[in-house]
Amino acid sequence: MVTKTRATAAEALEGLLFDGMTIMAGGFGLCGIPENLIAAIRASGVKDLTVVSNNCGVDDFGLGILLAGGQIRKMISSYVGENKLFEQLYLSGDLELEFNPQGTLAERIRAGGAGIPAFYTKTGVGTLVAEGKEVREFDGELYVMERGLTADLSIVKAWKGDAEGNLVYRKTARNFNPMMATAGKVTVAEVEELVDVGRLDPDHIHTPGIYVDRILQGVHAKRIERVTTRPRETEGAAAGEEV
Amino acid sequence: MVTKTRATAAEALEGLLFDGMTIMAGGFGLCGIPENLIAAIRASGVKDLTVVSNNCGVDDFGLGILLAGGQIRKMISSYVGENKLFEQLYLSGDLELEFNPQGTLAERIRAGGAGIPAFYTKTGVGTLVAEGKEVREFDGELYVMERGLTADLSIVKAWKGDAEGNLVYRKTARNFNPMMATAGKVTVAEVEELVDVGRLDPDHIHTPGIYVDRILQGVHAKRIERVTTRPRETEGAAAGEEV
Amino acid sequence: MPWTRDEMAARAAKELKDGYYVNLGIGIPTLVANYIPPDVRVTLQSENGMLGMGPFPYEGEADPDLINAGKQTITELSSSCYFSSADSFAMIRGGHIDLSILGAMQVAGNGDLANWMVPGKMVKGMGGAMDLVAGVKRVVVVMEHVEKSGAPKLVNACSLPLTGKGVVDLVITDLGVFDVGRGKHPLRLIELATGVTVEEVKAKTEAPFEAALAA
Amino acid sequence: MPWTRDEMAARAAKELKDGYYVNLGIGIPTLVANYIPPDVRVTLQSENGMLGMGPFPYEGEADPDLINAGKQTITELSSSCYFSSADSFAMIRGGHIDLSILGAMQVAGNGDLANWMVPGKMVKGMGGAMDLVAGVKRVVVVMEHVEKSGAPKLVNACSLPLTGKGVVDLVITDLGVFDVGRGKHPLRLIELATGVTVEEVKAKTEAPFEAALAA
Numbered sequence: 004m005v006t007k008t009r010a011t012a013a014e015a016l017e018g019l020l021f022d023g024m025t026i027m028a029g030g031f032g033l034c035g036i037p038e039n040l041i042a043a044i045r046a047s048g049v050k051d052l053t054v055v056s057n058n059c060g061v062d063d064f065g066l067g068i069l070l071a072g073g074q075i076r077k078m079i080s081s082y083v084g085e086n087k088l089f090e091q092l093y094l095s096g097d098l099e100l101e102f103n104p105q106g107t108l109a110e111r112i113r114a115g116g117a118g119i120p121a122f123y124t125k126t127g128v129g130t131l132v133a134e135g136k137e138v139r140e141f142d143g144e145l146y147v148m149e150r151g152l153t154a155d156l157s158i159v160k161a162w163k164g165d166a167e168g169n170l171v172y173r174k175t176a177r178n179f180n181p182m183m184a185t186a187g188k189v190t191v192a193e194v195e196e197l198v199d200v201g202r203l204d205p206d207h208i209h210t211p212g213i214y215v216d217r218i219l220q221g222v223h224a225k226r227i228e229r230v231t232t233r234p235r236e237t238e239g240a241a242a243g244e245e246v
Numbered sequence: 247m248v249t250k251t252r253a254t255a256a257e258a259l260e261g262l263l264f265d266g267m268t269i270m271a272g273g274f275g276l277c278g279i280p281e282n283l284i285a286a287i288r289a290s291g292v293k294d295l296t297v298v299s300n301n302c303g304v305d306d307f308g309l310g311i312l313l314a315g316g317q318i319r320k321m322i323s324s325y326v327g328e329n330k331l332f333e334q335l336y337l338s339g340d341l342e343l344e345f346n347p348q349g350t351l352a353e354r355i356r357a358g359g360a361g362i363p364a365f366y367t368k369t370g371v372g373t374l375v376a377e378g379k380e381v382r383e384f385d386g387e388l389y390v391m392e393r394g395l396t397a398d399l400s401i402v403k404a405w406k407g408d409a410e411g412n413l414v415y416r417k418t419a420r421n422f423n424p425m426m427a428t429a430g431k432v433t434v435a436e437v438e439e440l441v442d443v444g445r446l447d448p449d450h451i452h453t454p455g456i457y458v459d460r461i462l463q464g465v466h467a468k469r470i471e472r473v474t475t476r477p478r479e480t481e482g483a484a485a486g487e488e489v
Numbered sequence: 490m491p492w493t494r495d496e497m498a499a500r501a502a503k504e505l506k507d508g509y510y511v512n513l514g515i516g517i518p519t520l521v522a523n524y525i526p527p528d529v530r531v532t533l534q535s536e537n538g539m540l541g542m543g544p545f546p547y548e549g550e551a552d553p554d555l556i557n558a559g560k561q562t563i564t565e566l567s568s569s570c571y572f573s574s575a576d577s578f579a580m581i582r583g584g585h586i587d588l589s590i591l592g593a594m595q596v597a598g599n600g601d602l603a604n605w606m607v608p609g610k611m612v613k614g615m616g617g618a619m620d621l622v623a624g625v626k627r628v629v630v631v632m633e634h635v636e637k638s639g640a641p642k643l644v645n646a647c648s649l650p651l652t653g654k655g656v657v658d659l660v661i662t663d664l665g666v667f668d669v670g671r672g673k674h675p676l677r678l679i680e681l682a683t684g685v686t687v688e689e690v691k692a693k694t695e696a697p698f699e700a701a702l703a704a
Numbered sequence: 705m706p707w708t709r710d711e712m713a714a715r716a717a718k719e720l721k722d723g724y725y726v727n728l729g730i731g732i733p734t735l736v737a738n739y740i741p742p743d744v745r746v747t748l749q750s751e752n753g754m755l756g757m758g759p760f761p762y763e764g765e766a767d768p769d770l771i772n773a774g775k776q777t778i779t780e781l782s783s784s785c786y787f788s789s790a791d792s793f794a795m796i797r798g799g800h801i802d803l804s805i806l807g808a809m810q811v812a813g814n815g816d817l818a819n820w821m822v823p824g825k826m827v828k829g830m831g832g833a834m835d836l837v838a839g840v841k842r843v844v845v846v847m848e849h850v851e852k853s854g855a856p857k858l859v860n861a862c863s864l865p866l867t868g869k870g871v872v873d874l875v876i877t878d879l880g881v882f883d884v885g886r887g888k889h890p891l892r893l894i895e896l897a898t899g900v901t902v903e904e905v906k907a908k909t910e911a912p913f914e915a916a917l918a919a
Binding site for chain 4: 031032033034035057080081082083084085090093094102104105106107108109110112113124125126127128129130131132162172173174175176177178179180181182209225226227228229230231232233234235
């Protein structure tokens with residue numbers, strides 16, 4: 004019978020990687036990124052990748068390690084401000100970059116997974132983002148047409164998952180993972196804990212198992228990009244200073 | 247301070263109803279319908295309604311009671327086969343009817359709530375559904391353009407909710423409720439149990455409170471349309487006979 | 490002898506492959522669940538918002554919050570999950586369901602399907618049928634070969650309003666099995682019910698077809 | 705005397721109304737959370753997928769799975785809920801957020817906003833800014849009145865690439881408050897920081913404006 008579980012990230016990616024492919028990677032900043040699968044892609048040496056991800060990690064973690072490996076040809080992102088190597092590669096012409104507004108990126112991915120080839124949004128009308136795209140009036144307002152987006156492979160990270168591929172995310176680590184899971188021709192998920200089928204509440208599953216082709220339990224460093232805290236003595240302060 | 251909770255369905259609808267308005271009502275068949283709010287709309291006598299709902303209840307329950315009250319001018323639905331009064335009113339010209347494929351209806355409502363005025367889908371290409379609509383080719387396939395759908399009022403039913411308006415649905419009673427909650431200019435929710443804020447797991451909330459303007463705890467008959475069971479002696483049968 | 494409803498369902502069950510996600514329509518397609526081979530694991534989708542549909546409940550255990558798309562009470566499995574109608578049809582429209590088995594009023598040799606409306610009669614609505622035939626990877630129709638009146642249902646061109654254009658992959662009737670291939674090749678008769686002849690099928694079929702039976 | 709960053713944040717907080725759902729940008733807008741009046745209850749949205757954002761965590765209690773859109777660690781409240789990026793921007797694009805307070809590089813009298821890109825410099829990306837200004841019901845900009853170079857930021861027409869066209873409702877600078885009204889009426893100066901004169905503002909503002917100060 005078909006089995007979705009794999010022992011390692013390398014096994015989970017076996018036979019799926021090829022030069023020039025498009026990969027979607029979940030996460031927002033370093034939060035909720037499939038770090039085990041990214042490391043396995045780094046190790047595979049696959050190259051000329053188009054990577055769809057809201058950000059591109061930091062210099063030595065997350066998708067940044069694929070940049071360092073010279074494996075990424077093009078990024079489709081909304082914000083890449085945290086990465087110095089990115090800047091160098093972009094300015095030297097070694098890296099292509101397509102910016103999408105964050106909500107447009109999220110919706111393009113959702114549309115791709117949902118069989119919607121195109122939709123209209125107000126976001127970006129009258130800006131660089133709308134250049135070369137159809138702009139159309141509905142009920143007196145202008146909207147720009149955006150296309151659905153799919154990938155050869157989606158790699159996502161969840162908190163818990165089961166052998167059916169059912170996934171549950173935790174807090175803001177959900178972010179782009181659920182849509183990306185739907186938009187990959189193949190989707191591989193890594194989870195912090197692989198639980199027995201039946202342990203996840205059926206009302207609580209964020210990503211139905213149908214979207215997940217392979218799943219592995221990983222080991223997660225879960226590095227924090229900007230630890231921001233408030234001192235204990237000023238209890239009740241609504242916003243603090245960065246430490 | 248703003249309070250969302252109301253003691254009764256009538257109070258929850260106070261000031262919101264007017265003749266000729268459009269109302270979205272959650273539910274699939276009789277499963278997950280806002281029965282308390284429907285009864286209050288019946289009692290209000292509001293008329294000339296356009297009702298967006300996948301089905302139209304049965305003759306004496308669910309939206310069927312608004313038909314019986316002569317309050318519905320037009321239905322936007324995907325299937326209305328369970329209702330004899332519906333058939334009479336339709337054939338006599340007293341009721342307008344717009345059929346949408348179920349998935350197109352669901353997506354139109356989701357789009358309406360998400361600020362998407364139009365999208366493209368393969369569903370209905372080459373059928374009556376596509377007549378009068380833009381048909382367009384993307385990547386060699388034909389798609390029909392469908393419009394987002396909103397309402398003056400959405401009435402939805404959830405299992406549990408809190409004073410913030412956060413909602414959790416149960417099993418297949420979720421159906422159209424989450425999208426409709428997003429697509430009403432005003433949304434009123436009825437729940438089986440109104441729980442203290444903080445009792446719902448933040449990762450488990452299906453409808454964020456931002457979408458719910460008013461909420462009440464109702465009493466629910468939860469009538470079953472087609473009780474279908476299997477006898478205990480034939481354990482292991484995958485499908486049974488209707489009783 | 491023509492196949493019974495259960496024999497047709499059993500034949501349709503052979504289209505199921507291990508690991509498939511499947512949506513079964515109302516009527517004979519529902520019976521297919523009874524014939525899933527033991528070495529094949531399929532997950533049933535119900536378009537009202539469920540993956541992993543279980544059998545009907547035991548008497549007295551029906552849950553009003555748990556129904557299938559035919560509005561019958563059902564049960565969940567340990568592997569089940571629930572989602573909204575928008576998410577359900579995103580799954581269907583997005584091509585994530587492997588197989589849909591459904592009934593039909595007419596199928597044409599070009600793969601057109603009509604199964605939702607008879608003009609002049611009260612129309613109940615298409616429900617999710619148009620979305621299913623547009624979105625699911627493989628569409629198998631199970632139907633009686635002819636109407637009660639004797640009129641053929643495998644036709645040159647559908648006279649009834651369409652559910653989808655060029656969407657049918659395979660048709661299973663009580664007389665045999667036809668490879669329709671979404672109309673990309675000529676209609677082919679690929680199996681016959683025991684004792685049924687090609688001539689009998691020809692007499693009851695409006696659409697021209699090639700007999701391409703296994704030797 | 706011009707307003708301090710905190711005074712600007714406190715002025716911006718007066719735009720908050722009881723029951724509002726609010727998205728706060730990075731920088732001075734983040735400080736607004738410190739000045740929410742006690743009789744006003746607002747819910748903060750973070751576009752990476754959260755409603756009901758709480759304060760920064762105590763030292764040692766940061767959770768890597770819980771960050772805001774500025775990637776800072778935060779906490780949850782008893783009323784919080786989480787959702788995906790698609791659902792978050794459906795909320796924003798669909799007009800469900802009452803107020804967005806954000807920074808700007810330039811605002812024009814016609815309501816145009818530029819805050820994401822300086823050509824020739826490395827561009828970091830627009831993140832969610834274009835979606836926020838396109839979708840949120842009311843957009844309030846909080847910014848220094850002039851650049852460090854002294855160049856005005858309230859301009860006739862934005863020279864920088866736009867984030868949105870005709871999207872700004874109100875601008876709060878260190879010198880005063882301007883009613884922009886999405887460019888549907890002429891730009892109006894409606895408040896002045898204590899000790900600041902209309903003449904001083906005129907000298908530092910490229911866009912023409914009417915003084916419409918309360919008596």
